[in-house]
Amino acid sequence: MADVRLEKVTKTFGKVVAVSDASLTFKDKQLTTVVGPSGCGKTTLLRLVAGLEIPTSGNIYIGDKLVNEVPPWDRNIAMVFQSYALYPHMKVFDNIAFPLKAAKCPKEEIRRRVKQTAELLEIPELLERRPRELSGGQMQRVAIGRAIVREPEVFLMDEPLSNLDAKLRVYMRAEIKKLQRVLGVTTIYVTHDQAEAMTIGDTLVIMNKGIICCMGDPDTVYSEPIDTFVATFIGSPAMNLLEGDFESQKGLFVTESLEYKLPSDVADVMKEKGLSKVIVGIRPEDVIVSDSKVQGFIDTEVYMIEPLGRELLLSLKLGDHIIKAITPPDIKLKIGGDAWMRFDDKKLHIFDRKTERIVV
Amino acid sequence: MPSLSYRQKRLLGQVAAYIVGAIIIVYCLSPIAWILLTSIKPPGQEIEIPVRYIPSYISFENYWGMISKIQFLSYLRNSIIIASVTTILVLALGSLSAYAISRLRFRFRTASLVTILVVGMMPGIVMIAPVFFLIRELGLINSYLGVIIPHTIFALPVAVWLLASYFAQLPFDLEDAAKVDGYNPFKVYYKIIMPLSAPGLFSAGILAFISSWGEFMFALTITHDINARTALVAIATLPGAFHLRWGWITAGVVLSLLPILIIVLVFQKWVIQGLTAGAVKY
Numbered sequence: 001m002a003d004v005r006l007e008k009v010t011k012t013f014g015k016v017v018a019v020s021d022a023s024l025t026f027k028d029k030q031l032t033t034v035v036g037p038s039g040c041g042k043t044t045l046l047r048l049v050a051g052l053e054i055p056t057s058g059n060i061y062i063g064d065k066l067v068n069e070v071p072p073w074d075r076n077i078a079m080v081f082q083s084y085a086l087y088p089h090m091k092v093f094d095n096i097a098f099p100l101k102a103a104k105c106p107k108e109e110i111r112r113r114v115k116q117t118a119e120l121l122e123i124p125e126l127l128e129r130r131p132r133e134l135s136g137g138q139m140q141r142v143a144i145g146r147a148i149v150r151e152p153e154v155f156l157m158d159e160p161l162s163n164l165d166a167k168l169r170v171y172m173r174a175e176i177k178k179l180q181r182v183l184g185v186t187t188i189y190v191t192h193d194q195a196e197a198m199t200i201g202d203t204l205v206i207m208n209k210g211i212i213c214c215m216g217d218p219d220t221v222y223s224e225p226i227d228t229f230v231a232t233f234i235g236s237p238a239m240n241l242l243e244g245d246f247e248s249q250k251g252l253f254v255t256e257s258l259e260y261k262l263p264s265d266v267a268d269v270m271k272e273k274g275l276s277k278v279i280v281g282i283r284p285e286d287v288i289v290s291d292s293k294v295q296g297f298i299d300t301e302v303y304m305i306e307p308l309g310r311e312l313l314l315s316l317k318l319g320d321h322i323i324k325a326i327t328p329p330d331i332k333l334k335i336g337g338d339a340w341m342r343f344d345d346k347k348l349h350i351f352d353r354k355t356e357r358i359v360v
Numbered sequence: 361m362p363s364l365s366y367r368q369k370r371l372l373g374q375v376a377a378y379i380v381g382a383i384i385i386v387y388c389l390s391p392i393a394w395i396l397l398t399s400i401k402p403p404g405q406e407i408e409i410p411v412r413y414i415p416s417y418i419s420f421e422n423y424w425g426m427i428s429k430i431q432f433l434s435y436l437r438n439s440i441i442i443a444s445v446t447t448i449l450v451l452a453l454g455s456l457s458a459y460a461i462s463r464l465r466f467r468f469r470t471a472s473l474v475t476i477l478v479v480g481m482m483p484g485i486v487m488i489a490p491v492f493f494l495i496r497e498l499g500l501i502n503s504y505l506g507v508i509i510p511h512t513i514f515a516l517p518v519a520v521w522l523l524a525s526y527f528a529q530l531p532f533d534l535e536d537a538a539k540v541d542g543y544n545p546f547k548v549y550y551k552i553i554m555p556l557s558a559p560g561l562f563s564a565g566i567l568a569f570i571s572s573w574g575e576f577m578f579a580l581t582i583t584h585d586i587n588a589r590t591a592l593v594a595i596a597t598l599p600g601a602f603h604l605r606w607g608w609i610t611a612g613v614v615l616s617l618l619p620i621l622i623i624v625l626v627f628q629k630w631v632i633q634g635l636t637a638g639a640v641k642y
Contacts, residue, residue, distance in 0.1 A: 052536050072539040079540045085533035089555045102542030146541070156540075 002063030002153045003028040003186060004049055009058030011044055018044040020210040022058070026154075026203075031180045031187040033201030035194055037233070041210040042190045046156050049188060051075050062153060073102070078147035079156040082163065084139045086131040092142050093127040099150045117149045120179075137168050144176070148183060155180070155187040161196065173200050194234050198222065206230055228351050231281050237313060239349070240287070240323050242280045246270050253280055257319020258298070263345040270350065281349035287325035289314060289341045291332045297340035302333050316341060392617075399423070399610035406606045422607035423615070432612055434586050435594040440619060442504055442579075442590060443572040446511040450519045450568040451561060453512070458523030459549060463532070480517025484577055492581050506582045507590070511572040518571075519564040526560030527553065562630035566623060573620060591616045 004026040011019040019041045026032045034042045047053040048060060051072035060067050067075055078099070086095050093114055100110045118124040121141045131139060140160060147155060160176075161169045177200050180187050191197050197204055198218045206213045206221065206229075214226045225231035225239075232238040244255035251267035253260045260280070262270070270278070290297060303322060304315035307329065314325045316339055325341060333339050398406045402419035405412050426432040460466070461473055491510050500506030530553065538548040554561070576592055583589040589597075595612040598605060624631060 047536075050536075050540055052539065071544070072536075073542045073544050075540075077540060079537065081533050081537060083531065083533050085531065085537035087534060087537075087552060098538075099541040102547075146537075150542075 004154055004188065005061040006045075006048075007059040007061070009045075009048060009055045009060060011041075011048055011053060012056045017210050019048065019055075022212050024205065024212060024215055026186055026188050028186050029184045030202045031177065031189060031200060032203045032205060033189045033191060033197040034205045034207060035191055035197035035233075036207035038192055039209075040207040042192075042207050043158055045207070046079075046158055046188060046190050049154065050077055050079055050156055076153045077156060078150060078152040078154075080140075080143045080147050080158065080160045082159040084131075084143040084160075084163075086139055086142055086146075088131050090130075091127070092123070092129050092131070092134070095131065095142055096127075096145045096149050099146060103150065113149055114145075117145045120148075121145050136164050137172070140164065140172065144179070148179070148185075152185065155185050157187065157189045159191050160189075162191075162193075169196070176200065195236060198234065204234075206233065208233075225281075225349065228279060228281070231349060231351070235283055237284050237324050237326075239281045239283045240321075241351075242282075242321055242323075243353070244278065244280065246275050246278050248276075253278070255319075255321070257321060260298075260343070262348070266345075266348060266350065275350075275352060277353045279351040279353060281351060282323075282343045282347060284313070284324040284326040286344040286347035287316075287323060287341055288344055289316070289325050289327045289331065289333075289339050291339060294340050297342045300339050300341055302335050302337050302339050305333060305335055314339065395610045395613050398606060399614045401607060403607055406610070422605075422611035425605075426608050426611045426615065430594065430598065430608070430612075431586060432591070432594065432615060435589055435591045436615060436619075438504070438583075438586075438588055439573055439590040439592070439616070442507050442511065442588075443569045445504070445508050446515060446572040447565050447569045449508070449512045450515045451565050454516050454519035454564060454568075455523050455554075455557075455561065457516075458520045458527055459553065461520065462524040462528040463530075463535075476517050476520050479513070480521070484514060488577060488581060491578065495582055500582075502583050502585060502588050504588055507579055507588065510578045510582070511575055514575075515568040515571050519568055522564045522567070523557070523560055526557055530556055559630050562627055566627060566631050569623065570620060573616075 006022050006024055009019060009022045010017070022045060034045060036042050044053060048055055049062075051067065051070060055068060062075060062077070087098065090098070096114045096117060097110050100113060105113075114127070115124065118127055121144060123138060123141050123145065126134065126138055126142070131142070134142065140163075143160065157176075161172050164172060173196060176189075189197075189200060191200075201218060203215065204218050204221045205215045208229050213230055214221065221230065222234055225234065228241060232241065242253075242255055242258070244253055244258070246252075246262075246267075247254055248267075248271045251262050251264065251271075253262050288297075293299075298318065300316040300318045300323070302314060303317040306313040306315075310329065312327050312329050312331060312333075314327060314333070316323045316325055323341070397413065397415065399422055400418045400420065401412075401415035401422075402417060403421055405415055457472075457476070461469060461476075487510075495501055495506045495509070498506075500509070534552055534556075535548050538552050539545070543551065573590075574592065575590075576596070579590045580593045580596070583593065586594075591612065595609055595616070598608060598612075
């Protein structure tokens with residue numbers, strides 16, 4: 001059990017900078033998810049911790065040990081791969097036992113631990129089979145089994161659920177989270193699926209283009225995004241972003257098609273900071289919609305209605321803007337008709353044109 | 361001709377394919393059949409005019425002549441030893457090279473590949489004189505090693521090529537997983553790569569064996585007596601200034617074919633699998 005610390009770690013492949021100046025700590029016993037779009041460097045980061053890549057510069061510590069020069073086979077880590085990487089020529093039992101054999105465990109103990117692991121993952125009946133005789137979900141459990149059987153200091157998981165069908169994925173998410181709690185091992189979980197990142201992690205790390213954007217617990221990252229990238233990456237459907245100007249005199253947010261009166265506390269802070277060009281962000285679930293005219297609401301055209309079963313996803317057209325809103329399903333609207341909306345003032349996010357956020 | 365239905369056309373096509381296949385097989389096997397028949401003819405019948413195809417009775421005198429008078433079994437032993445050692449060397453060296461070329465990143469990778477290909481494309485006859493002098497300098501004339509060394513060198517390019525393409529399709533993930541599981545690169549090679557490449561190794565091995573077994577020019581040049589001469593060279597240099605003892609020649613050929621035949625038949629599954637670059641089912 002140990003925490004994993006990165007100090008100014010950079011990894012380049014020729015001219016390509018995969019990871020740039022990453023400094024962070026993965027806390028002991030916690031499940032930290034690393035999330036980001038494809039190509040953001042999260043898998044490279046994981047491989048650096050595993051020792052499968054060597055940092056171009058910077059230091060990596062596992063526990064208190066500097067492990068830059070330590071090869072993967074000497075680090076006490078376990079990894080679950082996206083493709084599971086099960087050894088096709090060995091039975092399931094031998095696959096799970098493989099790391100124990102490397103550590104020269106006595107045969108009896110190997111048998112005991114493999115059986116124990118198989119029971120924990122509910123796959124004891126599969127021990128005599130070969131990987132090609134298993135389903136996706138079964139292969140995945142074997143891969144996890146192989147990782148947990150040796151009680152490593154760190155678990156590394158590289159998008160382990162990406163190859164599973166949606167229902168199984170949701171089920172396994174919960175199973176993995178439960179398992180991690182029980183075992184209490186520091187876990188670094190890489191995924192490109194933001195919903196998965198939110199549900200499974202104690203802490204979230206968001207990466208973009210090799211840089212670590214931010215780090216925090218899921219709720220904070222969701223409700224207080226640090227920049228527009230995080231704001232639109234986390235949460236589905238994505239946050240609405242409107243580019244416009246702030247008129248400090250009247251406390252208005254103005255765009256070509258919209259004039260919105262900002263709440264006074266927000267406007268004050270903006271005046272103080274002397275902002276003029278801003279981006280206003282509001283999540284679809286924080287857009288209040290009414291099917292009849294209400295005082296203070298803005299008239300918009302219903303562009304699209306997407307029923308999601310337990311709610312409706314609306315696309316509302318306002319001049320050049322298309323604003324997405326989520327409403328309960330019983331609202332009476334039709335495409336082409338009118339809808340009146342306003343923003344939940346407590347949930348506004350103001351961004352300086354692409355740098356930071358200021359007020360909630 | 362009335363227009364045929366689709367099914368009839370298909371049937372016709374299949375029949376035609378079988379006929380063509382049969383013709384090709386007969387064409388390929390007829391020399392061997394001829395040799396086999398000639399070898400079991402009693403002495404004298406093989407050179408009859410008009411041609412006698414089937415012997416009037418089966419006689420093994422030719423075989424007996426080869427084995428006792430010519431001590432052909434010693435030559436066979438030489439061939440077996442030379443071909444086997446060549447195969448072992450080719451597999452050991454070739455698999456390591458193929459692994460490096462196909463799965464590792466290093467500076468001279470392209471240069472190595474090109475060098476290997478160039479050597480592979482060189483006709484043996486260009487090399488015969490320099491190699492002879494080299495072997496003589498090394499004092500290896502008329503020894504097993506003197507033949508094994510050139511055989512290995514000339515069999516390596518094909519083996520490396522075959523094995524490299526086989527290794528290249530093994531998933532990289534497996535090596536990463538094994539490394540993380542606690543195995544250093546050598547153990548990964550031995551425990552993961554080797555077992556999974558068995559078909560490729562078998563076919564590379566068999567190709568190396570066959571090429572060494574059937575090699576003539578170097579074996580002829582470098583060896584000169586029974587201590588090291590191979591079976592094929594022995595057949596070609598049978599005593600007989602005034603006439604060729606076809607019976608003995610064909611008996612020798614049949615005896616030479618037997619080991620190869622046995623090997624290929626026993627390992628045919630691997631040979632076909634490896635040669636058709638079988639994909640590793642995941």
